[in-house]
Amino acid sequence: MGGEDLVSACEFFAHDDLRDSQKEMLLDSINVLEENGFLIASAPTGIGKTAASLAAALKIKNKSRNGKKILFLTGRQSQHKIVVDTIKKINQKVSNELQIKLTDMIGRESMCYDVNAITGECSCEGGIEERARRSNRMKLVNKILEQPMHVEDVIRLSRDEEICAWASARISAKDADVIVCDYNHVFIENVMKSSLSSMGIELSNSILIVDEAHNLPDRVRNGLETFLQPLAFQHAYDETNEYLGYKEKEINESDIDNTFDFGELEGIRTLKRQLNKLKKDMEKWYDTKEKELGDKKDMKIETNEFLNKINESLMESLDAGHTKKFEVMERMIKLLYVIVPEELGEDEEETACSRLAYLLEICIEYRDNSALALVIDRIPSRGREKSEYTEQPIRVHSFLLDPGVISGPLFEQTSGSILMSGTLYPPSMYSDVLQIPEDRKNITKEYRSDFLSNRRPILIARDVTTKFTSRGLSNTNKINQHIFSTIENSKGNVALFFPSYVMMEKFRALEEDWLPQVWPSIRVIEEKRAMSKREIETSKKSLYELESNGERGVLMGVLGGKFSEGVDYPDNILQAVICVGLPLAPPSAQQDALKKYYEKRFGNSLAWRYSSSQPAVNSLMQAIGRPIRKGEDRALVVLLENRLLQRNYKICMPSSLQTIEVSNPERTGKRTKSFFEYFPEPAKENNETMG
Structure with a gap:
C-alpha cells in the first residue's frame, strides 16, 4: 500500500491530522476491503477508529462501479452522533461531486408515536390522507439526503410536520451512501428480512462497519434466546x-x-x-x-x-x-x-x-x-x-451456543467488513467465534494507543481475590481497605464495580468500612437490577452535578452491567475506577453446554478461555475504559483480584496494557496519591479524533 493510496483515502478522512495508529488502521482497512476481506481490530478508545474506518470504506465505495452501501452498525446512540458528525466534517472537505448522503435510524419504538406491539403500526400520520402522506414523507426524505442529520433532528422535524420519521428514514436509505443503524438490521433474521430489502440494500453490495463488535456474539445469541412457561x-x-x-x-x-x-x-x-x-x-x-x-x-x-x-x-x-x-x-x-x-x-x-x-x-x-x-x-x-x-415455576429456555452459525454466512455475503472495539481481544477469538470467512483476506490485529500510558496506570492488588475458596473476613477487610485507600487519595468521582449484584449489595452494607467519612460526604450512586434508560441517564447526570458543586460521588455497579458497559462518561467525569474480582460466569447447564461445545470446535486449550476466562477479563476491560473517552483523559484503575497475575488470566489481557502490582492497601494509597499529585487536573480539551 503506497503513499498514493493513503493520500486518496485521506480525501475522506475527517480530521486534519493523522496519527500513527490511525494511519496503520486506515491502511489495513483499505488493504482488506480492496479484496472484499475482513479486519478484526482491537483498537483502544481515543485512536480514532470511526474516522479511520469510514475513510477506508468511503475510498473503496468511491472506486466501486456499482455504488456500494456502507452499513455502520452500532448499539449505542452516542456513537450515532459521532458517525453523523464525522460525515459532516468529511463533506466540508470533499468536492460537491463526492458529497456523502447519510441515513441515521434507530428502533421504531424510539422514532414513532404509539407503536402497536402486535401490528407494528404507529400513529404518527393518523388522519392524513394517503396522497398528502406520501408527499410529506418525500419532503422529509429530501431533507435527510440533503445533508447528514442526527436521528433526533429527523424525529423533531417529523413531529412538527406529522410525518413518520421511521418510514421516511427507510425510504431515504435507498439513496444513502452510509446508513447508521443497529446490529439487528443485519444479524437478527426476522428484522433483516423485513428491513434490508425494503430499504433496497443487498448485503452482497454492502460494506459493514461493526462498532463495539465485542457485543456482537451476545447480540446474535440473544436473537435465538427465548423461553416457554x-x-x-x-x-x-x-x-x-x-x-x-x-x-x-x-x-x-x-x-x-x-x-x-x-x-x-x-x-x-x-x-x-x-x-x-x-x-x-x-x-x-x-x-x-x-x-x-x-x-x-x-x-x-x-x-x-x-x-x-x-x-x-x-x-x-x-x-x-x-x-x-x-x-x-x-x-x-x-x-x-x-x-x-x-x-x-x-x-x-x-x-x-x-x-x-x-x-x-x-x-x-x-x-x-x-x-x-x-x-x-x-x-x-x-x-x-x-x-x-x-x-x-420452571420454563424451557433456548440458548444459541455458537453465534457463528448465523454471523458466518452473513459475513460471507458482504463486500467486506471492519469489526472494531477497544475490547475486541484477542481479535483472533472473535474471528473464530463469529466464523469470519477464512477463504478471503483477513487481518486480526491489536492496535496500540498513541497516548502515554502514565495517564491511565493500572494497579493490580496481589493480596485479595473474590475466588470462592479464598473468601473470608480477612480477605473482605483487605478489599475494604484497598477501596478506602483509593477513594481517600483520589479526586473527583470514582466508579466501583463488583462481579455480581449479590456481592455489590453485600459491600453496600459494609459502606462504613470502605467509604471515607469526610465533609461534604461522598454520595453513593447505586446501580439497580432493573433500570430504565432514563434512570441511567439521571444517575450519570448526578455525577456532573456533584462535580459542579465541588462534591464527590461513588458510582457503584456491576461488571458487565448497566453502568460498566454501553454508557459513556465524557469530560473525565470519572477519575478513578475500582474493579473488585472477576465476573466469571457461574456454573450452570448453559455454561457447561457452551464449554463442551467449544471443546469440540476449538479444542480443550481454547475452550475454557473462549467460554469463561476471556469474557470475564473483557468485562473488566470494558469497565476500566469507562473514564477514558478521549486521548487526553487521565484516570487511575485499581483491580482487586490477584488471579489477574496468574498466567491463564494474564494472557487474556491486551499485550499493550501496562500494569503495576501493589502488595497491600497502603501501597495502593501511596500510588493513588502520587498519581493525582502528578496529574492534579482532569483533561478538559475537546478531541475530535475520539474513537
Whole structure:
C-alpha cells in the first residue's frame, strides 16, 4: 500500500491530522476491503477508529462501479452522533461531486408515536390522507439526503410536520451512501428480512462497519434466546379462542360469501383443538421435568425430546396417519403467527402464540445441531436471591451456543467488513467465534494507543481475590481497605464495580468500612437490577452535578452491567475506577453446554478461555475504559483480584496494557496519591479524533 493510496483515502478522512495508529488502521482497512476481506481490530478508545474506518470504506465505495452501501452498525446512540458528525466534517472537505448522503435510524419504538406491539403500526400520520402522506414523507426524505442529520433532528422535524420519521428514514436509505443503524438490521433474521430489502440494500453490495463488535456474539445469541412457561400453552389457547370468536362474528355479520375466510376458520378451529390437547399434555411433561430438576438451578434437555413430545401430542389430537415428521407442527406454526389478539397484557411485548411459534421454529431448524441448547430453568423473580429460585415455576429456555452459525454466512455475503472495539481481544477469538470467512483476506490485529500510558496506570492488588475458596473476613477487610485507600487519595468521582449484584449489595452494607467519612460526604450512586434508560441517564447526570458543586460521588455497579458497559462518561467525569474480582460466569447447564461445545470446535486449550476466562477479563476491560473517552483523559484503575497475575488470566489481557502490582492497601494509597499529585487536573480539551 503506497503513499498514493493513503493520500486518496485521506480525501475522506475527517480530521486534519493523522496519527500513527490511525494511519496503520486506515491502511489495513483499505488493504482488506480492496479484496472484499475482513479486519478484526482491537483498537483502544481515543485512536480514532470511526474516522479511520469510514475513510477506508468511503475510498473503496468511491472506486466501486456499482455504488456500494456502507452499513455502520452500532448499539449505542452516542456513537450515532459521532458517525453523523464525522460525515459532516468529511463533506466540508470533499468536492460537491463526492458529497456523502447519510441515513441515521434507530428502533421504531424510539422514532414513532404509539407503536402497536402486535401490528407494528404507529400513529404518527393518523388522519392524513394517503396522497398528502406520501408527499410529506418525500419532503422529509429530501431533507435527510440533503445533508447528514442526527436521528433526533429527523424525529423533531417529523413531529412538527406529522410525518413518520421511521418510514421516511427507510425510504431515504435507498439513496444513502452510509446508513447508521443497529446490529439487528443485519444479524437478527426476522428484522433483516423485513428491513434490508425494503430499504433496497443487498448485503452482497454492502460494506459493514461493526462498532463495539465485542457485543456482537451476545447480540446474535440473544436473537435465538427465548423461553416457554407451562402457562404459555393455556395463553396461546385463550388467544386463539378469542381470535376465532372475533373472526366468526366478523364473517356472520358480513353479507359476502367468502369461501377463503371459511377455510381460514377451519384452520383456526384445528389450531384450537391442537392447543387444547397440548396444554394438558405439556402440563404433565413440565411436572415431570420439575421433579427431575429437584433443587438444581437448571438442567439441559435434548431439543429432539422437547419436539417429539409436542409432535406426539399433535398427532394424537388429529388422529393423524403417517405424515412427514414435523409436517403437522410446521402447519401449526404458520397458524400461530396468524393469531392477532386485540391487545397485549401490560408487560407483554409479543403474543403467546408468536412466542410458541418462534421457539418451535428454532427447535426444528436446530434439532440436529448442537449449536442450540435447550435448558429447563426456573423463572427468575425480581429481587429474589438465587437460593429462592426453587419456589419459582420452571420454563424451557433456548440458548444459541455458537453465534457463528448465523454471523458466518452473513459475513460471507458482504463486500467486506471492519469489526472494531477497544475490547475486541484477542481479535483472533472473535474471528473464530463469529466464523469470519477464512477463504478471503483477513487481518486480526491489536492496535496500540498513541497516548502515554502514565495517564491511565493500572494497579493490580496481589493480596485479595473474590475466588470462592479464598473468601473470608480477612480477605473482605483487605478489599475494604484497598477501596478506602483509593477513594481517600483520589479526586473527583470514582466508579466501583463488583462481579455480581449479590456481592455489590453485600459491600453496600459494609459502606462504613470502605467509604471515607469526610465533609461534604461522598454520595453513593447505586446501580439497580432493573433500570430504565432514563434512570441511567439521571444517575450519570448526578455525577456532573456533584462535580459542579465541588462534591464527590461513588458510582457503584456491576461488571458487565448497566453502568460498566454501553454508557459513556465524557469530560473525565470519572477519575478513578475500582474493579473488585472477576465476573466469571457461574456454573450452570448453559455454561457447561457452551464449554463442551467449544471443546469440540476449538479444542480443550481454547475452550475454557473462549467460554469463561476471556469474557470475564473483557468485562473488566470494558469497565476500566469507562473514564477514558478521549486521548487526553487521565484516570487511575485499581483491580482487586490477584488471579489477574496468574498466567491463564494474564494472557487474556491486551499485550499493550501496562500494569503495576501493589502488595497491600497502603501501597495502593501511596500510588493513588502520587498519581493525582502528578496529574492534579482532569483533561478538559475537546478531541475530535475520539474513537
